[in-house]
Amino acid sequence: MLEMFRKRGFRPYSGVWELTLRCNMNCLHCGSRAGRARGDELTIDELLRLADDLAELGGRYITLSGGEPLLRREWPVLARRLVQNGVTTNMISNGFIFHEQQLAMAREVGLRNMAFSVDGDEEIHDHIRNKPGSFKRVMEAIDLCVGVDYPPSVVTHITNANMHKLEDMARMLIDRGVRRWQVQTGFEAGNLSDHPELILEAATLETVVPEVVRLMQAYRSRLHIEAADDMGYFTEEDEVLRGRGEASQYWLGCQAGINVIGIEANGNIKGCLSMQSPDFVEGNVRTESLREIWFKEGNFAYTRNFKVDNLGGFCRDCAFNEFCRGGCSWNAYLHGKGTGKFANRYCLYQVRELAKRDSKT
Secondary structure, rough: HHHHHHHHOOOEEEEEEEEEOOOOOOOOOOHHHHOOOOOOOOOOOHHHHHHHHHHOOOOOEEEEOOOOOHOOHHHHHHHHHHHOOOOOEEEEEEOOOOOOOHHHHHHHHHHOOEEOOOOOOOOHHHHHHOOOOOHHHHHHHHHHOOOOOOOOOEEEEOOOOOOOHHHHHHHHHHHOOEEEEEEEEEOOOHHHHHHHHHHOHHHHHHHHHHHHHHHHHOOOOEEEEEEEOOOOOOOOHHHHOOOOOOOOOOOOOOEOOOOOEEEEOOOOOOOOOOOOOOOHHEEEEEOHHHHHHHHHHOOOHHHHHOHHHHOHHHHOOOOOHHHHHOHHHHHHHHHHHHOEEEOOOHHHHHHHHHHHHHOOO
């Protein structure tokens, strides 16, 4: 599988760009512990140069993120440049300061759409967001977009607080006019590592994944539900999870550093922005060009130079190890970092195989 990617060539086809680490919330599940801006965030001239370099390397899809990206005053200038360069651009926001002026600017500069983070009903959302009134504000933001036929998307972290509320959420989003919903599991990092009561146990995937698949199939004509790359792998449910509810398609391994890029607000380049560890910083655009970082021999080795020996635990001897490569690399790193190996516990196939073994003992 890796040989196929090598022949095709590594390109930063899609990615997430952190405009600032500054945030107006202190969410309990925030993997980056956002709050204050990084002290050395890129200037607008540096942002625009990087936007040009990214497009020149083949970047085609970018999500502007944070922190809270709307707090970066120059966001429309960067978004406009990306769009002018042929990069399909959207933004994910907590919605708290999204209003008519922000909506007009998003449409003017050519953002494909706005995505908003929603974590449950009002009680659950305000608790997770650690900010009273946040649910009301994000619903107002969604309504603003729907009201002018600018369809918003929603992103949800599945935690113990909302795992049994997914049906209610699907119906709520449909009633609000939302047509796209991405769900993902919360990572055991950042603020969430301080709140173990919210972290899903691996065994709960036996409940969560079939429920996500059921909702995908039940609501496919009204709500396009996508499962993030931290959910799966290699079970019968994967045909729906990876096929987006229609075609049969299995997990092809983590794309960080292969087709995916993560950009931090200070110019650090990673394979995926979720990887909140200096271990995954491959370079900085202030000292090297993006091209030099992207093509440097030895960079992004965890995916580009993957070997089965990199894996530990169940993943090491799994029948799908060469294809799966440990699933989501960030989850696999978090679960195996004490051993120096990648070992991903958030795998439904693993959960079921281990349950079979236990039933025989």
